[in-house]
Amino acid sequence: MLERARTLDAGDPLREFRDRFDVAEGVIYLDGNSLGALPKATPDRLEEVVLGEWGQGLIRSWNSADWITLPQRVGAKIAPLVGAQPHEVIACDSTSVNLFKLISAALAMRPGRKVVLSEPGNFPTDLYMIAGLEQQGLAERRLAPREAMADAIDENVALLMLTHVHYKTGAIFDMAALTEAAHARGALVLWDLSHSGGALPVDLNACNADFAVGCGYKYFNGGPGAPGYLFVAERHQIEVQQPLTGWMGHAAPFAFSDDYAPALGVDRMLCGTPPILGLAALEVGVDLIAEIGVERLYAKSQQLSEFFRQCVSEHGIELEIVSPTDPARRGSQLSFRHPEAYAICQALIARGVIGDFRDPDILRLGFAPAYLRFEDIAEAARHLTEVLETGEWQRDEFRERAAVT
Template sequence: MTTIEEARRRDEADPLHDYRERFHLPKGVIYLDGNSLGALPLATRDRLKEVVDEEWGHGLIRSWNDANWIDLPSRVGAKIAPLIGAQAHEVLACDSTSVNLFKLIAAALKMQSGRKVILSEPGNFPTDLYMIQGLQQQGLAEQRLAAPDEIEAALGEDVALLLLTHTHYRTGRKHDMARLTAAAHEAGALALWDLSHSCGAMPVHLNECDADFAVGCGYKYLNGGPGAPAFLYAAEKHHIDAEQPLTGWLGHKQPFAFEDDYTPAAGVERMLAGTPPILGLSALEVGVDLVAEMGIERLYAKSQALSEFLRECLSARGVELDLVSPDDPSERGSQLSFRHPEAYAISQALIARGVIGDYREPEILRLGFAPAYLRFEDMAETARHLAEILESREYERAEFNERAAVT
């Protein structure tokens, strides 16, 4: 049986196969970049039309009450909560991942009197490190970096917070959240997890792992649209002590009392700041509902199967690439990353053929697997295109070596 025949056999048996029809996917495109921007759910168009034409257009300002716009951060957050192993009242959909990181890092530092060190790893996603560095420039924090296998040893008595990305954006390597959170607590530190490359693609167990705080992205596997609102998690046990620095009016105990002095809300709502983006949250809610309907366990099982099948197809075609992702699919997220000195040009040659992945420095070809809408046949075809590009050295063409602003 050929790889394409085997792919079609697997597609016929796939319990998630029909969900592909609920996304807009351009004809002739194999989309392997859902780990950067998820595809458009068809229902999002109708929902946004309803929000624009009816709720905004007809309802006008009345929709803050009549359409419950004011509750969207809590409502969408409560829907995200089961996807990350949290309680509904511990999660809010709001702001960007960067802003939420700043709020939670600052809150954690204030809770850790006498400690200023924030421990992370070199090569963590830039915004995570940049937020630490911004607070360091203000004299509020001190950054310390440790290699993955040295993190526990670096958890000294001066560490206030351990900040790690659960699934590494470049390699797809997963950290052991339970073990590292326990190690942080043993050292007297708090733990903040970035779930941007995990949520919507694999099971996450924040409560079970006793995580203190978490943030995550709404526009990757949750399919919330470009620039979609992010989310944050604060464990219930911290709702009284966690004081975030962006004391905007919607984080107030009674925002419509319009008092001069700030009094924080009692629960996770104290992590709100400004007016919520209604269009963005409405689109995100559609994506979250769709992921919840498909089920995280089924999505993760298919993701692992897709990535392993692509490796089988590459091997069958004699393609040998340097895999920088963990070899064991249980130790990585929903992606495969390969190192090649011409990775950027290869990624551009693939895109020209309709196979859309992306490139990450240094020399990383990154292919993401959004199991909601990818087929096993897509894996077989990706392997064929990649084999042909490498064999013909198609990537040497000048147009594939011109760097774009976004890679």
């Protein structure tokens, strides 16, 4: 498989982009779906911002370096990557905060309805944000299995909130069909793109989506804790009102009025002062992903994941796959179930093969094709085989749980 991998690498149209990322020698990084690798251009950009714009420009850089429009500028660059118009996306806050803002806004737009419908096993912060609003008496949480999701939408549902690509399994929802089903019953729809934005083609406007949020530090390679982004369809931008009425969402923040008046368009979804360092780093990652092209990235991702499955099969490894076997029905990851998945993951990390674990028994391997080679995939399958065949994962140090898994 190694020779075949090298042949595939030689013909890979994206092979040159690996050198644009800082990938440590001897590391096979299969966790870009949790934290993207560092673009080599990011440190220089941050040095420019810190030493030049902050160090020398000081507060003048809000104007001279145009810091004040960074949320709009980065959002506009993300927009075509998720099928939106530039004025429909803004980069700001965290995914969790953006979820809270948009859930609250959607509930206010559907008076008389309180149900926010999602699925059991959705990413925890999505469900927790509904629970927080439920504690305030503003929402009612309802969960339905994905095979019964469309039938669970009734006249009490204000918002259908789903993650486009499931964080554990990688399974993809049919965005267009479920959005249409929700609209037919008078509900709004919020899509979490955290595991799809920058990884696979998304077309929010073609699907007639209402709202979306996404993460900046996974496939967009914005760095740990990078700002998220949110989408508000143009048709809703006059009506939508967010609950966190901070000064940057004001129509004229530097008028310093005592009374709040929302800004026009998606700008009203801003809250506090933009995190300039985080946005500057995120912009580098977004520019790089845009240069490569999401369609090309997803095509290679499917090839990488299928090649991994072939390698595993040839090695005779028996692991239960929980991701869809059809690559067109999953995101850029493969997930496997094993009762000792945590220890196996730690044994792989000790060998330099970095994936991650999701409780209680999921070994999750991400395929970020901008910097992964087919040779990496063949070697990762070899390491996994050796870890399982030798029982290496049974060592005590691999069973001890760290704070972050």
